[in-house]
Amino acid sequence: MPFKISEEPLDPVLLKGGLEQASSGACVTFEGWTRNHNEGQSVSLLEYSAYKPLAEKEGARILQEALERFDIEKAECSHRVGSLEIGDIAVWVGVSAGHRGPAFEACRFIIDEIKSRVPIWKREHYQGGVTGWINCESPKNEKGSQPL
Amino acid sequence: MKYKIEYFALLREQRGLSEETLESEATTPSELYHHLKEEHDFSLEKKSLKVAVNEDFADWDAEIKDGDVIVFIPPVAGG
Numbered sequence: 001m002p003f004k005i006s007e008e009p010l011d012p013v014l015l016k017g018g019l020e021q022a023s024s025g026a027c028v029t030f031e032g033w034t035r036n037h038n039e040g041q042s043v044s045l046l047e048y049s050a051y052k053p054l055a056e057k058e059g060a061r062i063l064q065e066a067l068e069r070f071d072i073e074k075a076e077c078s079h080r081v082g083s084l085e086i087g088d089i090a091v092w093v094g095v096s097a098g099h100r101g102p103a104f105e106a107c108r109f110i111i112d113e114i115k116s117r118v119p120i121w122k123r124e125h126y127q128g129g130v131t132g133w134i135n136c137e138s139p140k141n142e143k144g145s146q147p148l
Numbered sequence: 149m150k151y152k153i154e155y156f157a158l159l160r161e162q163r164g165l166s167e168e169t170l171e172s173e174a175t176t177p178s179e180l181y182h183h184l185k186e187e188h189d190f191s192l193e194k195k196s197l198k199v200a201v202n203e204d205f206a207d208w209d210a211e212i213k214d215g216d217v218i219v220f221i222p223p224v225a226g227g
Contacts, residue, residue: 120226
């Protein structure tokens with residue numbers, strides 16, 4: 001499956017193997033890592049969840065759009081769900097192409113579209129036990145749990 | 149009409165359920181969300197959500213039918 005929601009840790013070496021082709025002269029990959037801070041808060045743990053049937057459908061559409069829009073040969077993406085620790089790979093995108101230009105552009109296009117369109121959610125756990133759903137909460141509508 | 153509703157992220161937390169089947173007079177996702185938001189005091193406004201019917205994105209004013217599976221999609225945060 002070119003776009004996969006994974007409950008298991010992502011292995012970039014294994015994933016890159018799916019892109020290899022004799023006709024490809026360029027491979028661009030992107031790894032999104034979980035970082036230990038956001039908006040001034042110390043983050044200790046992150047939970048990702050997805051509406052899997054639609055996430056895989058929409059993710060596959062994005063990869064297909066990239067194949068039509070850019071001169072590339074293969075495009076794949078895996079997104080992790082579950083509890084992640086700091087430094088884990090949350091998302092992996094890989095593109096192979098004849099030349100580097102379209103590979104860079106397509107990789108950027110794919111990660112940007114995934115972040116804005118695919119039904120995946122992130123909940124951060126901060127130092128002190130407070131949690132927050134990213135992009136879902138603001139001080140105006142908080143119900144007591146949002147630190148932003 | 150009987151609908152199955154699946155909840156994710158902040159909506160799951162605020163509803164306290166991952167899914168439910170309920171009887172409703174609503175004939176569009178828009179009407180259904182309006183009703184549920186009132187009943188459960190959801191903090192998210194409709195304009196910040198998307199909606200899916202039977203595992204694909206749908207219009208807020210699409211006609212929904214008995215047995216449809218509805219998912220209200222909170223702002224996404226992948227990557």
